[in-house]
Amino acid sequence: MGMTIQTMMRDVLIALAPMVLSAIYFFHWYAVKQLLTCVAAALLAEMLFTRMRGRKANLGDLSAVVTGVILGLSLPGTAPWYVGVIAAAIAMGIGKIVFGGLGMNIFNPAMVGRAFVMIAFAGSMAASGYVASRLNIDIMSQATPLNAHKQLGAVVSLQSLFWGNTNGSLGETSALACLLGGLFLCIRRVASWEIPAGVLLSTFVIAGAANLMNLSSPWTVAHHLLGGALLFGAFFIATDPVTSPLTPGGKWIFGMGIGALVMLLRLFSGYPEGVMFAVLLMNSLTPLINRLTIPRPFGGV
Amino acid sequence: MALLKQQLSKKRPSSAFSGSGTFSHGVHPPQRKTLVSDVPIEVVPAPEKVILPLLQHVGGPCTPLVKPKQKVAFGELIGRGEGFISAALHAPVSGVVQKMAVTTLPNGRHLQAIVIRTEGEQPDAQELWDQMFGGEWPVKTFQGLTPEQINAAILSAGIVGLGGAAFPTHVKIAPVGEKPIHTLVVNGCECEPYLSTDYRVMVEAAEVVVAGAMLAARAVGAKQTIIGIEDNKREAIDALRRLAGGAGLKVAVLKTKYPQGSEKHLIKAVLNREVPLGGLPADIGVAISNVATMTAVARAVMRDIPLTHRVISVTGGGIMEPKNLLVPMGMPIGGIIDICGGLKKNAARMIAGGPMMGFAFTDLATPVTKGTSGITVLTHEEVRRVDQSVCVRCGRCVDVCPMKLVPTKLAMASRYKDLDLIRRYSIMACFECGSCAYVCPAGLLLVQHIRTGKALLAAERNK
Numbered sequence: 001m002g003m004t005i006q007t008m009m010r011d012v013l014i015a016l017a018p019m020v021l022s023a024i025y026f027f028h029w030y031a032v033k034q035l036l037t038c039v040a041a042a043l044l045a046e047m048l049f050t051r052m053r054g055r056k057a058n059l060g061d062l063s064a065v066v067t068g069v070i071l072g073l074s075l076p077g078t079a080p081w082y083v084g085v086i087a088a089a090i091a092m093g094i095g096k097i098v099f100g101g102l103g104m105n106i107f108n109p110a111m112v113g114r115a116f117v118m119i120a121f122a123g124s125m126a127a128s129g130y131v132a133s134r135l136n137i138d139i140m141s142q143a144t145p146l147n148a149h150k151q152l153g154a155v156v157s158l159q160s161l162f163w164g165n166t167n168g169s170l171g172e173t174s175a176l177a178c179l180l181g182g183l184f185l186c187i188r189r190v191a192s193w194e195i196p197a198g199v200l201l202s203t204f205v206i207a208g209a210a211n212l213m214n215l216s217s218p219w220t221v222a223h224h225l226l227g228g229a230l231l232f233g234a235f236f237i238a239t240d241p242v243t244s245p246l247t248p249g250g251k252w253i254f255g256m257g258i259g260a261l262v263m264l265l266r267l268f269s270g271y272p273e274g275v276m277f278a279v280l281l282m283n284s285l286t287p288l289i290n291r292l293t294i295p296r297p298f299g300g301v
Numbered sequence: 302m303a304l305l306k307q308q309l310s311k312k313r314p315s316s317a318f319s320g321s322g323t324f325s326h327g328v329h330p331p332q333r334k335t336l337v338s339d340v341p342i343e344v345v346p347a348p349e350k351v352i353l354p355l356l357q358h359v360g361g362p363c364t365p366l367v368k369p370k371q372k373v374a375f376g377e378l379i380g381r382g383e384g385f386i387s388a389a390l391h392a393p394v395s396g397v398v399q400k401m402a403v404t405t406l407p408n409g410r411h412l413q414a415i416v417i418r419t420e421g422e423q424p425d426a427q428e429l430w431d432q433m434f435g436g437e438w439p440v441k442t443f444q445g446l447t448p449e450q451i452n453a454a455i456l457s458a459g460i461v462g463l464g465g466a467a468f469p470t471h472v473k474i475a476p477v478g479e480k481p482i483h484t485l486v487v488n489g490c491e492c493e494p495y496l497s498t499d500y501r502v503m504v505e506a507a508e509v510v511v512a513g514a515m516l517a518a519r520a521v522g523a524k525q526t527i528i529g530i531e532d533n534k535r536e537a538i539d540a541l542r543r544l545a546g547g548a549g550l551k552v553a554v555l556k557t558k559y560p561q562g563s564e565k566h567l568i569k570a571v572l573n574r575e576v577p578l579g580g581l582p583a584d585i586g587v588a589i590s591n592v593a594t595m596t597a598v599a600r601a602v603m604r605d606i607p608l609t610h611r612v613i614s615v616t617g618g619g620i621m622e623p624k625n626l627l628v629p630m631g632m633p634i635g636g637i638i639d640i641c642g643g644l645k646k647n648a649a650r651m652i653a654g655g656p657m658m659g660f661a662f663t664d665l666a667t668p669v670t671k672g673t674s675g676i677t678v679l680t681h682e683e684v685r686r687v688d689q690s691v692c693v694r695c696g697r698c699v700d701v702c703p704m705k706l707v708p709t710k711l712a713m714a715s716r717y718k719d720l721d722l723i724r725r726y727s728i729m730a731c732f733e734c735g736s737c738a739y740v741c742p743a744g745l746l747l748v749q750h751i752r753t754g755k756a757l758l759a760a761e762r763n764k
Binding site: 002003004005007008058061101102103104189190192241242244246247248251290294295296297298299300301 | 565566569575576577578580685687690691692693694695696697699700703704705706707709710725726727730740742743744
């Protein structure tokens with residue numbers, strides 16, 4: 001056995017490597033800069049806020065690094081440095097330390113930070129670009145696939161969504177990278193497989209139903225599953241153990257709730273994507289889900 | 302088709318019994334049994350003195366029947382069981398009674414104890430072995446006994462469960478009451494890592510185990526008797542199988558998994574029945590007892606010998622020469638460790654029992670009691686050291702809890718003294734197997750917290 005909090009966090013970092021690599025491959029120094037900013041700011045913020053609480057910061061458990069990397073991967077590379085810094089400070093301060101630090105927070109810290117900058121700096125969060133290395137252009141600024149679809153009805157090819165040569169937040173563009181890292185996490189049992197399974201299942205069902213009602217839509221179930229932050233969110237954000245339910249049954253409910261909310265937001269809201277809000281909403285329901293899914297003890301009725 | 306049938310029956314070698322041969326959840330800690338599993342039982346001569354707490358079992362303490370300076374003979378009754386759930390106490394040596402002492406057992410209980418200084422003639426090692434395990438066990442000649450007679454012999458011999466919980470056996474192996482018993486399950490699982498006492502008893506004294514089981518089955522009126530053994534104990538399985546057919550017993554080979562030796566999980570594995578929460582095996586028509594206890598029953602009924610000695614494993618990386626010993630009750634553990642060559646330099650922790658459910662202790666004067674199944678001395682390398690951090694709600698404890706509880710919630714509720722939460726999460730169902738603490742990545746002392754929670758609840762009830 002011998003699993004400790006630190007080795008769990010180390011496993012998460014290993015699982016995040018494919019996304020970090022794909023981000024660097026597609027977004028070059030934008031990705032490097034954004035990730036470094038977020039990790040450094042997260043560590044600094046953790047230290048600062050824990051000290052304000054009069055406690056000793058424990059950076060060695062790597063949890064602040066994990067939050068920093070996930071936050072960085074959930075931001076567009078082009079967002080200015082201060083966006084990353086502010087997001088990290090909010091994530092650690094408001095998202096985690098005010099609740100009592102590791103293990104005590106209700107909301108996923110990285111998503112708390114991201115939600116803040118998403119609203120406060122809407123402009124810099126939307127615009128992004130990726131370096132099309134095979135073209136002789138330094139950077140192509142364009143809308144994300146989901147945004148382009150929502151605004152213009154444009155459809156990005158499934159190949160692009162799978163490999164990741166498209167636009168979006170750093171970590172979300174490559175479905176392949178998300179799957180690789182996500183499966184590793186599930187196999188290591190650091191992430192509970194029930195959560196991503198629930199997310200994907202309910203997304204599949206709802207997207208499928210939406211598709212059946214509008215057969216002519218070129219945005220298929222596969223686009224819904226591979227596009228946007230769905231896979232990244234399902235495997236890396238929703239599976240944060242602290243903010244997700246404890247029991248297998250609860251994990252299914254939690255995952256399916258996220259999938260349903262994502263589809264609700266994607267189909268009916270003004271936002272092109274809904275993973276972040278879906279996770280935060282379900283986070284708030286976690287204590288309730290835990291209470292409703294107390295397992296039947298052995299020999300109990 | 303025939304081939305398929307053959308395949309199917311191969312897949313279920315357990316067709317002799319109705320359970321699946323295992324239970325859900327649980328953990329696989331390293332076994333480390335080979336340190337001592339092949340060492341034959343050695344008889345320990347009478348020590349200079351023995352310390353016999355008046356309460357070595359679940360229930361009420363016994364009343365001392367001897368006074369200081371009084372001479373007692375080997376096997377003499379020195380304490381009378383009081384009330385229904387209690388057990389008699391017998392002198393494991395001949396000698397002179399000293400002043401009553403207070404002793405602290407590894408589980409933290411302070412108890413009055415009778416101290417006997419050894420004096421005069423003692424049975425030698427061979428004699429003791431022959432009395433307790435040797436010779437013939439012609440159980441058929443005892444089949445005329447009534448259940449009441451068998452039960453009376455168990456009661457007067459002061460027998461308690463030797464598997465660890467030390468519940469008085471006359472209560473469990475009792476003649477038919479309002480709840481008829483259909484099956485006697487004999488527990489030979491010994492799922493606790495390191496320990497090999499039950500294993501050695503099964504290998505070296507299979508005949509005594511079978512004799513005891515037949516008598517116990519007769520006492521409870523069971524129609525069938527099943528001995529459950531984990532599949533890592535080949536020799537014991539073979540030894541008992543050789544005798545089982547003739548005796549009308551079944552041997553159920555079970556998957557090696559901790560805590561298979563838990564009563565409820567053993568019944569689940571062999572009969573596919575669940576003991577209701579808060580209930581007893583008798584509620585579903587099952588009586589259950591440990592293999593070593595069966596040998597004590599055979600001795601009491603067939604040879605009129607009280608429970609004065611037991612087999613323990615002295616093992617762990619921190620012991621010079623790990624051994625299995627037949628020791629007199631009340632022998633101070635320090636003397637036992639000396640017999641095993643003493644402690645190694647890197648010994649780090651002494652545990653009464655095994656590493657999963659045992660209690661750490663520090664005082665070498667601590668006596669062996671009826672419930673001591675072994676002494677495990679771990680080295681620094683064997684002790685898992687995780688700095689306690691905080692629960693990240695990873696749910697590993699939920700995944701392994703054999704009672705399907707939510708250990709981290711119970712621990713938290715106990716820490717915050719939240720009685721509502723403690724009740725809602727069924728704290729009393731926890732039997733403290735330690736699977737949760739074993740897997741906890743945060744190194745939390747979950748079992749200790751839950752024990753406090755149970756105490757809180759008990760205090761609340763007694764208000």
